[in-house]
Amino acid sequence: MRKPKIVILGAGYGGLMTATRLQKQIGVNEADIVLVNKNDYHYETTWLHEASAGTLHHDRVRYDIRDVIDRQKVEFVQGTVEEIKTEENRVILENGDIVYDYLVIALGGESETFGIKGLKEYAFSIVNVNAARQIREHIEYQFATYNTEAEKKDERLSIVVGGAGFTGIEFLGELANRIPELCREYDVDFHKVKVICVEAAPTVLPGFDPELVNYAVSYLEKKGIEFRIGTAIKEALPDGIIVAKGEDQVEEIKASTVVWAAGVRGNSIIEKSGIEAMRGRVKVQPDLRVPGHDNMFVVGDCSLIINEEINRPYPPTAQIAMQQGEVCARNIAALVRGKNELETFKFDNKGTVCSLGEDDAIGVAFGKKIVGAKASFMKKMIDNRALYMIGGASMVLKKGKFNIF
Amino acid sequence: MRKPKIVILGAGYGGLMTATRLQKQIGVNEADIVLVNKNDYHYETTWLHEASAGTLHHDRVRYDIRDVIDRQKVEFVQGTVEEIKTEENRVILENGDIVYDYLVIALGGESETFGIKGLKEYAFSIVNVNAARQIREHIEYQFATYNTEAEKKDERLSIVVGGAGFTGIEFLGELANRIPELCREYDVDFHKVKVICVEAAPTVLPGFDPELVNYAVSYLEKKGIEFRIGTAIKEALPDGIIVAKGEDQVEEIKASTVVWAAGVRGNSIIEKSGIEAMRGRVKVQPDLRVPGHDNMFVVGDCSLIINEEINRPYPPTAQIAMQQGEVCARNIAALVRGKNELETFKFDNKGTVCSLGEDDAIGVAFGKKIVGAKASFMKKMIDNRALYMIGGASMVLKKGKFNIF
Numbered sequence: 001m002r003k004p005k006i007v008i009l010g011a012g013y014g015g016l017m018t019a020t021r022l023q024k025q026i027g028v029n030e031a032d033i034v035l036v037n038k039n040d041y042h043y044e045t046t047w048l049h050e051a052s053a054g055t056l057h058h059d060r061v062r063y064d065i066r067d068v069i070d071r072q073k074v075e076f077v078q079g080t081v082e083e084i085k086t087e088e089n090r091v092i093l094e095n096g097d098i099v100y101d102y103l104v105i106a107l108g109g110e111s112e113t114f115g116i117k118g119l120k121e122y123a124f125s126i127v128n129v130n131a132a133r134q135i136r137e138h139i140e141y142q143f144a145t146y147n148t149e150a151e152k153k154d155e156r157l158s159i160v161v162g163g164a165g166f167t168g169i170e171f172l173g174e175l176a177n178r179i180p181e182l183c184r185e186y187d188v189d190f191h192k193v194k195v196i197c198v199e200a201a202p203t204v205l206p207g208f209d210p211e212l213v214n215y216a217v218s219y220l221e222k223k224g225i226e227f228r229i230g231t232a233i234k235e236a237l238p239d240g241i242i243v244a245k246g247e248d249q250v251e252e253i254k255a256s257t258v259v260w261a262a263g264v265r266g267n268s269i270i271e272k273s274g275i276e277a278m279r280g281r282v283k284v285q286p287d288l289r290v291p292g293h294d295n296m297f298v299v300g301d302c303s304l305i306i307n308e309e310i311n312r313p314y315p316p317t318a319q320i321a322m323q324q325g326e327v328c329a330r331n332i333a334a335l336v337r338g339k340n341e342l343e344t345f346k347f348d349n350k351g352t353v354c355s356l357g358e359d360d361a362i363g364v365a366f367g368k369k370i371v372g373a374k375a376s377f378m379k380k381m382i383d384n385r386a387l388y389m390i391g392g393a394s395m396v397l398k399k400g401k402f403n404i405f
Numbered sequence: 406m407r408k409p410k411i412v413i414l415g416a417g418y419g420g421l422m423t424a425t426r427l428q429k430q431i432g433v434n435e436a437d438i439v440l441v442n443k444n445d446y447h448y449e450t451t452w453l454h455e456a457s458a459g460t461l462h463h464d465r466v467r468y469d470i471r472d473v474i475d476r477q478k479v480e481f482v483q484g485t486v487e488e489i490k491t492e493e494n495r496v497i498l499e500n501g502d503i504v505y506d507y508l509v510i511a512l513g514g515e516s517e518t519f520g521i522k523g524l525k526e527y528a529f530s531i532v533n534v535n536a537a538r539q540i541r542e543h544i545e546y547q548f549a550t551y552n553t554e555a556e557k558k559d560e561r562l563s564i565v566v567g568g569a570g571f572t573g574i575e576f577l578g579e580l581a582n583r584i585p586e587l588c589r590e591y592d593v594d595f596h597k598v599k600v601i602c603v604e605a606a607p608t609v610l611p612g613f614d615p616e617l618v619n620y621a622v623s624y625l626e627k628k629g630i631e632f633r634i635g636t637a638i639k640e641a642l643p644d645g646i647i648v649a650k651g652e653d654q655v656e657e658i659k660a661s662t663v664v665w666a667a668g669v670r671g672n673s674i675i676e677k678s679g680i681e682a683m684r685g686r687v688k689v690q691p692d693l694r695v696p697g698h699d700n701m702f703v704v705g706d707c708s709l710i711i712n713e714e715i716n717r718p719y720p721p722t723a724q725i726a727m728q729q730g731e732v733c734a735r736n737i738a739a740l741v742r743g744k745n746e747l748e749t750f751k752f753d754n755k756g757t758v759c760s761l762g763e764d765d766a767i768g769v770a771f772g773k774k775i776v777g778a779k780a781s782f783m784k785k786m787i788d789n790r791a792l793y794m795i796g797g798a799s800m801v802l803k804k805g806k807f808n809i810f
Contacts, residue, residue, distance in 0.1 A: 130553045131553055133591065134549045136549070137542070137545050137550075138546060140545075148536055
């Protein structure tokens, strides 16, 4: 009898959790497991804002996939997925094809620009390691260039962050710490630097408790961050943005660096492959399978699960992706063993902490609001937990955050 | 009786040597000494190629001027010189005027582009701390950007160095060490990187012993540097250069980074002030004074002294500038004391060492040709000596190079 072949696309939180759980649950004689990923490393998406600001080196944010998979059990293929031929049970890679019996789509999200003109061309997005270090170097290059010009261009020292959601706020927290270092490094007057957060919604961190939001805003404002709330970006330009002002006026904000941190969508490979989705996110069944495709699972940012309490989708997070990976692995193991009763996924929200730089944060943990050093400590524990869940204690020791006191 | 006022323009090797010698030789009751400089720091011009390549931090290359002057005796004015009104004995600064009785022009050199089209706009020059860190960051940004682009632009990884003279070769030596680090940092294939040295003259390091030149070229070639000797740059473009090829053909070399290291001239302030000069360099009298101006001295890159042995000007170096500073200080002290017999400057060439990165070099010292570890050691001793001559032992301890074994 031919062994079934399980193919996992993507080595983010969801994909890697599925792979590391499957390698424990499935014997080498039961199935072949193949993990496909563009890079030979996994990166902590939730830490990319630190690499982007330059407060944490990108090598601290990634690790070799081969360090966490059991190579006796999981075959790793480095390749870029181009399309999934669902009719043929085949994945088309940039250089080669792979057929599967069971497929896990864990391709991660993409930046969503909502059709705003110029964003794709002129704004950066904190989407992966390559992008993060480019943002870091772009900002640094602006500071390095400032003093070389006879006519000083103050917009070189202006950074616009589009979006005051989770990523936007965490990035601002890191920037607030990084800017004084850049000023010292390049002999730049701190008061010339502007960091402006532009958010279309009427509040910072929509969905967060207002008391925590106030704490975050006043903390960041004290560090020099400027907030423009209820302000929509109309267009991005090579040297700034245009925002709406009042009913039908616009205003230009000059800035050599524009970082778009406002939108996440699913993966465009989903749509390209003809799988029904909303902005690249598949509304999965309770067992995490794609409706109508009994051998196809989706986990992570490409999946969409409704939070029944508020009748809105859960936001894509590392926490939900990892929980999905655990259920997905158990369900695939069941299918491989011929069982058809699959487990239902239920998100267990353990809380959320939004960092405000290295030594402050806000959040809810164990049902309690926390701020300051306690929240910052919790944030680092959450970061370390993600390492532990996938890579075990040794990965925590290698890449963990211990600057906790 | 009014005290005479000595004004020194520039705190490079020549100016700072003059100031530190004068403060020892002249009593507070004899004269006022004013030192004018654009920045509040002195930088080691001969180390800028290291800061430009990113192998040495620019803070290691500069020190606070107030750390080496005696503030009881020398007044420091931070300001940018715009013009010297020689008729009025007045220096016009960007914000203010200073009158003088004795003037020392030690304003340093500028990059000379010989009218080659596009060089001023598109090429970098290793001229000061601001420029050096911009070059470092520009190169780093190219590497950071490379992997973010779907269509890879290999010219981002190409660096053209215009000129195989002293600065060009020393910069290439540092780049050769820096490139592998950048490749690791940004996941770039070393074999995609190109560093090309383009030199119009028929040889590398004209004036150097051919045996030493061969050593340098084969050392750098082994590290991946490509030489295009006898090749003139016709034009610099935003993304490369055009060089002459044969009689009347041209060739384009694509490179996102072009560093022009081929020409040095005197300071344009000299010409702007109506002082007779050749490319900004004043042919000074044997006592270092400007012909026809009994109270004006020129030292360093703005002075021109003929080497009688070969009937050509001495190239501008830190060594000659510092020796001039010593003589200039003694001659001014003599004038202040009413003596009219001034000392004649005679350059005492102690040798020349050209570094090839951190751990190799070529040169002539004590009349002997040296290469390898010995030459590299000598180079660091020469660098330390410049610190010692101006700032004493404490400055050597602060900024010296001790990675000598």
